[in-house]
Amino acid sequence: MEIPITLCSNVYDFAFCPEPCYDRLADLADPEDWGPSNRILKNYLSF
Secondary structure, eight states: OOOOSSOOSSGGGTOOOOHHHHHHHHHHSOSOOOOGGGHHHHHHHHO
């Protein structure tokens, strides 16, 4: 695996979060409406 010279702009370039893990992560976070299928949470993590 090649190590990038600069930081990745996309979290998915260096990490993988299986779909069921988003539900667990949403449970650990403060109560929040993360939208259908945790769409807002996924966007939050990618930005």
